[in-house]
Amino acid sequence: MPIAFLIACVVETVAIHLLVPWPWLRTTLLVVSVYGFVPLLGMLAARVVHPHLLDDTRFTIRSGHQTVATVRPENILGARVHRRFGHTSPVAEDGVLYLPGPDGTNVDVLLRDPLEVRLPHLFERRRTTAEVARVALQVDDPGDLRAALAMTRSDTGISSAG
Incomplete structure (x- = not known):
């Protein structure tokens, strides 16, 4: 499930970059989208770094x-x-x-x-x-x-x- 969310975030980020015409809004949304990747990557990394x-x-x-x-x-x-x-x-x-x-x-x-x-x-x-x-x-x-x-x-x- 986290991988599906990660893929959806990447698609959303690319779509925002292509569809939003104002550079200041595009940059702001890019920063927010990248910030959203952090918890997802952390969730995936925790399972690898701290296994049973x-x-x-x-x-x-x-x-x-x-x-x-x-x-x-x-x-x-x-x-x-x-x-x-x-x-x-x-x-x-x-x-x-x-x-x-x-x-x-x-x-x-x-x-x-x-x-x-x-x-x-x-x-x-x-x-x-x-x-x-x-x-x-x-x-x-x-x-x-x-x-x-x-x-x-x-x-x-x-x-x-x-």
């Missing part, structure tokens, strides 16, 4: 620069690929944490024991906590995450179900 992290000792779930939860491999029951388009912003509902990307969520991580998570918010002091048993999130390659989680669990002696 998985190593042998923990799975760190992040939203932008904020750590939402840290899960130990022994608390991961399994992962399954499941596309969902219903949520557009981070939320915890009915024991499920939804961390959607621009296209919703595409993988579910099932937990053995409920986990306390801190929902992301623009202001740190407004972050709330929730207890969840499943995490639905957006990743670039859900199959790779599922395989990596299975490998991490097998390294700790846990069978890979899911």
